[in-house]
Each structure stands twice: as C-alpha cells, then as structure tokens.
Amino acid sequence: MTSHAALQVLPVPAFTDNYLWLLVRGDEAVVVDPGDAAPVEAALAARGLRLNAILVTHHHPDHIGGLAALLSRHPVPVYGPRRERDTIKRLTVELGEGDHVDVLGRRFEVMEVPGHTLGHIAFFGPATDLEGPILLCGDTLFSAGCGRLFEGTAAQLHGSLARLAALPPATQVYCTHEYTMSNLAFALAVEPANAALQEHVGRVRDLRARNEPSLPSSIEQELRINPFLRTAHPSVRDAAAAKAGHEPADETEAFAILRAWKDGFRPPASP
Numbered sequence: 362m363t364s365h366a367a368l369q370v371l372p373v374p375a376f377t378d379n380y381l382w383l384l385v386r387g388d389e390a391v392v393v394d395p396g397d398a399a400p401v402e403a404a405l406a407a408r409g410l411r412l413n414a415i416l417v418t419h420h421h422p423d424h425i426g427g428l429a430a431l432l433s434r435h436p437v438p439v440y441g442p443r444r445e446r447d448t449i450k451r452l453t454v455e456l457g458e459g460d461h462v463d464v465l466g467r468r469f470e471v472m473e474v475p476g477h478t479l480g481h482i483a484f485f486g487p488a489t490d491l492e493g494p495i496l497l498c499g500d501t502l503f504s505a506g507c508g509r510l511f512e513g514t515a516a517q518l519h520g521s522l523a524r525l526a527a528l529p530p531a532t533q534v535y536c537t538h539e540y541t542m543s544n545l546a547f548a549l550a551v552e553p554a555n556a557a558l559q560e561h562v563g564r565v566r567d568l569r570a571r572n573e574p575s576l577p578s579s580i581e582q583e584l585r586i587n588p589f590l591r592t593a594h595p596s597v598r599d600a601a602a603a604k605a606g607h608e609p610a611d612e613t614e615a616f617a618i619l620r621a622w623k624d625g626f627r628p629p630a631s632p
C-alpha cells in the first residue's frame with residue numbers, strides 16, 4: 362500500500378440524493394454504506410481502484426443494498442453495527458462503542474449513535490500527523506439537519522448528536538444524503554436572523570447550481586448553522602417555544618419540538 366499518498370474521500374452519487382463515500386489511498390478503496398453496487402463498481406473501474414473493505418453505519422436499504430453484489434466480486438471484510446447484525450446479515454466484523462477499525466492507514470473509532478436507527482454507528486477518524494479528523498456519520502447528522510427518528514427517541518438522537526458536536530471543530534463531516542438545501546430552508550425558518558446561516562445558503566446554492574456536493578461539512582460549520590446542534594442558543598429555544606406554545610423544559614424537549622416541526626415542514630418555494 363502506498364501509505365504516503367494522501368487519503369482522498371470521493372462522493373459516489375446514488376439514487377436521488379445518496380452519497381456512497383469512497384475512501385481512497387493509492388490504488389486501494391473503502392466504500393461507506395454501499396446502497397447500490399453499480400455506481401461503486403463504475404467508480405472503482407474508472408480510477409483503477411481495488412476494493413479493500415466496506416464500512417456500514419446502519420441497516421437501511423439505501424445503505425446496504427449493494428452489499429451482496431459487491432461481495433460476489435470482492436471478497437472483502439464488512440464492518441458494521443453489532444446491534445443490527447440480524448438485519449444487515451453480511452457483516453464480517455461486528456462493531457460497538459469503543460471498537461476501532463484500521464483501514465487504508467487510518468484508524469476509525471466506533472461511536473454508537475442511536476436515534477435514526479437503534480444500532481446506528483458512526484466512524485470517527487482522529488487527526489494524524491498528516492491528515493485532519495474525519496467523521497462518517499451515516500444518517501445521524503446532516504448538514505443543517507439530522508436524521509429522522511425511525512427507531513429511537515428524541516432523547517437518544519439528541520444525545521448522539523451532542524457527542525458528534527463535541528468532536529474537534531475541524532472534523533470534516535461526510536453525511537450520506539444531499540439534503541442540505543432543504544435543511545437550510547428549515548434552519549432559516551428557525552433562525553431567520555442567523556447571519557452564518559444566510560451566508561451559507563448562498564454558498565450551497567452556488568454549489569448545487571453547478572451540481573457539486575454541498576459536502577463535506579465540518580463540526581465547526583454545523584455548530585454555526587445546524588438548529589439541531591444549537592438547542593442551547595436562545596434564538597433556537599425561543600423558536601421551539603413559539604412553535605410549541607410553551608417554554609421547553611430542557612434542550613432535549615427543544616430538540617424534540619424541532620424534530621417534529623421539521624417532519625411536517627415544507628420549504629417555501631424558492632424564487
């Protein structure tokens with residue numbers, strides 16, 4: 362392995378708005394959450410890459426649908442959440458809180474981040490001498506938003522997001538969906554006077570007009586723009602209070618109010 366080459370993280374778009382992230386070093390690659398095999402095979406072939414391992418954050422079909430087809434051609438280890446072993450079925454290495462994975466010369470720490478699903482895990486790669494910290498967070502944290510509560514409680518997802526928010530500010534955040542523009546519309550409804558948010562909308566609008574990903578984000582940026590990480594801020598708490606008609610008792614309740622508000626939110630038509 363050419364371990365002196367820098368680690369690259371490339372988006373492989375799939376379905377309507379998924380990114381199947383490809384970690385690449387030299388001629389070796391690791392794919393994260395391969396919901397579909399065809400775009401992964403195409404990306405490997407186009408760059409002459411050999412698949413080395415597969416990382417999985419949770420059991421939803423748009424994150425594991427390509428496992429069987431990929432494994433039929435590449436006999437590689439599949440690292441994923443122990444708590445979802447029965448639904449994912451193809452795991453070869455079952456992971457939980459405190460475990461780590463070494464791939465492509467990087468170590469990733471496993472964090473259990475329940476809420477979107479109960480067994481959901483995230484992979485955090487601490488900074489090295491040469492490379493900055495990176496986070497592969499699946500459907501837990503999105504730029505300016507967060508995953509829906511399919512299996513867990515608001516308290517669980519709020520706790521999971523608080524742990525991600527406490528990672529180093531420079532951490533590059535690789536979310537698995539391009540939801541940023543519609544998330545920003547909601548974030549602006551919550552915090553219309555947030556200048557960082559207004560500024561970011563312009564940047565993302567330009568990127569998306571050129572069909573470029575709005576990702577990765579960073580923890581530092583999310584702390585400025587993501588209402589689900591900002592439940593301690595008076596502007597977010599006040600918006601939650603106005604929505605619910607009462608003062609939230611704590612940050613978790615403010616989070617629950619925001620999550621339910623977002624579930625029914627339709628972005629205003631953009632000019």
Ligand code: ZN
Nearest residue numbers: 419421477500
């Ligand atoms: Zn999901």
Ligand code: FE
Nearest residue numbers: 421423500537
């Ligand atoms: Fe998903």
